[in-house]
Amino acid sequence: MSQGNSSLSMRPRRLARVLASKSFMVGAVMASLIVIAGVVSFFWTPHAIDALNVSKRLLPPSSTYLLGTDQYGRDILSMLMIGARTSIIVALIAVGIGIVIGVPLGLLAATKRGLLEEGVMRLNDLIFAFPAILSAVLITALLGPGIMNAVIAIGIFNIPVFARVARGGALALSSRDFLLAARVAGKGSLRITLEHVLPNIASLLIVQATIQLSLGILAEAGLSYLGLGTQPPLASWGRMLNEAQTMVAFAPQLALYPGLAIVVSVLGFNLLGDGLRDLLDPKLRRRIA
């Protein structure tokens, strides 16, 4: 067996595989476009968007207004950039809620087994049983519209997703001898989970997080479209779509731009997740084999 230089040749091969993975590359380009737009919007946008200027409404694309203006005279590009920021922040926090609560629950269920596991997993099933977006509408309607409530509503539905992934990954590891070896070394379940289980299921969680991010963006757009998410003056793709609705007959571009932004970001993060899965999974399998 020639194993001497396998560690050395590992790196270039991995890079080559990353570049060869089409879905990963396309997804990465699309997702980073959205992320960069969002980050830049913190420091700079072509125009301020809180100033309504009716005299400049519905301008066609020009060198000052690259994508034109909407019916209130706001710069569409600036609104899209700020919308990207809103979407990503909402989706990120929602995924964060899912990971912070869901992963420990899933790991707890996998280590303790028995009644506790049953309890946690049935609770998950209960949350799964509600249609996510409808329930998010219900929650925001009850708590009142607003960006915080939208985050909470989307976040709740991420919890069972991560709990399941974490539990499944941990159970798949549980028969491996290295966990037994750690117990022979006198380590407790918490320490074993943190040292051995979590690092080994990290790739699963990363892939899931990427995909949930795209779903979060979609959910935020949906809630804002219904007027239950982001409130003015903050821009959001969903609200832009809503506002464009009445104008769609004579200014269809107003609906087109935010729609495209949503498609690009959702597709981008989904492809990125798929690509990551392809890149991370075979490696995991090869290490096990």
Add this chain to the structure above:
Amino acid sequence: MALLQATDLCLEIRQKQILKNVSFSIEKGEVLGLVGESGSGKSMSALAAMQLLPEGATLKGSISFLGQEIVGLEDRKMNAIRGRDVSMVFQEPMTALNPTKTIGEQVAEGIRLHTRVGWKEAYAEAGKALERVGLGSDRTTMHRFPHQLSGGQRQRVVIAIAIACGPKLLIADEPTTALDVTIQAQILTLLRDIVREQDMALLLISHDLAVVADMADRVAIMKDGEIVEHGATTSLFSNLKHPYSKKLVEASSHCPPARRKPLDLTREPILSVDELVRSYPLPRRTFFEKRRRHTAVDHVSLRIAEHQSLGLVGESGCGKSTLARTLLGLELPEKGSVSFLGKDPFKAGGHERAELRRGIQAVFQDPYGSFDPRHKVSRIIGEPLFLLRGEISAKEAEKRVHTALESVGLTISDGEKYPHEFSGGQRQRIAIARALVTEPKLIVADEPVSALDVSIRAQILDLFADLRDRLGVGYLFISHDLSVVQAITDHVIVMNSGVIVEEGPTEEVFANPSHPYTRLLLSAVPKLEDVLKRRLNS
């Protein structure tokens, strides 16, 4: 004319040379044994003969079957040959069968495919095939699913599928490796009878020299994709020429040096187990049924003296692994008591418990699954030092890891590598180093060499013997392989379905087994010298 003639096979898979100029031939009614260690290309040779090579494989050379060239033959024509004229028995009977179909259906399927008879006739034929392999042809057998059968029965079904169409050539790839020794003997006898009766040719692939020497008329020994030596079985083994074949034969009957220091059995044992019981609940068959329990370990008592090495032998499911886990403190005993160094590890708390655990460490079977793939070797080996936290400095810990690495024959720089960079034998050395790092009194080794090739196995056994003499560690050596236990232990316990059926000094038990089960176990294991002697005499 030979039934199957393979000439100058060269196989490349993803630019890696797997086979180099491999040539062999099988006559009608002949048994050809293909022996070699893992990675020697013996399975790939068989897959080439079936034209079932994995994706991305390029095969050069020629294979003629009944005068027809089958290399590059289109798949449709090959399908007519596969299963009807050439069929295969696989290593793992559980994965070779479809879990959602009854065994009758699975046997009949092949018959229908190749003979174009109706289901009814195919079923009748399938019944005959199942009867032929000793499973009985009544309707209840036919309607059973693979999971309702034992491992040996499953392998019989796989053989029934293979012989159902009366093939001219049967390829058996490690047909008994996944089975217990007593079952192995039955399956080998069955294969031999079937081949003789139907005048079939058999290509038998195995890593086990004794099995091949017992079964084959001619043997080919493979190494790194080449046949290094081949010939008629008796003349080949009595006159081995190639250094590798000699090494292989030596390693398979290798016995590590005997103990240098005599044992003192009069002193208080370090580990004593009294009337230990451990059972598992079985799944309920109906909701209202009271839960039944399976007793894995049934009133087992044993003693291990300081420096002693105790062997625990038994077939799968006899409770030996459950016993080991209980001794390691991974499972609570239900009844009975365990005393290690005069204390009960299940009652000891905190510091005392850590001290007891430090004294008893483990080596597991699977050299691939027993390390966290994300940790470096030095961290893996240092893990049990967690039991010494607060007592030794980081520097002392590092020193201990280095000592452990060196005592198993690895270098300090190996500690900076990851486990996937090592071969199976080296990994088992790492596992032993991990067990040594706390300087234990006793190491529980659960099938530590059963996943290793014979030459590597010999090295690891030598290492165990060396550590026994040099460091004075005691072993609880658990294995299904009698030769391994015979080679390394002073005292042996034979277990069958949770109960100890025989125990005593190793030599005595092996020379004069008193319990019928022990006798059965001993007679079931083919030994190379005995086999060759018998063949020469007949």
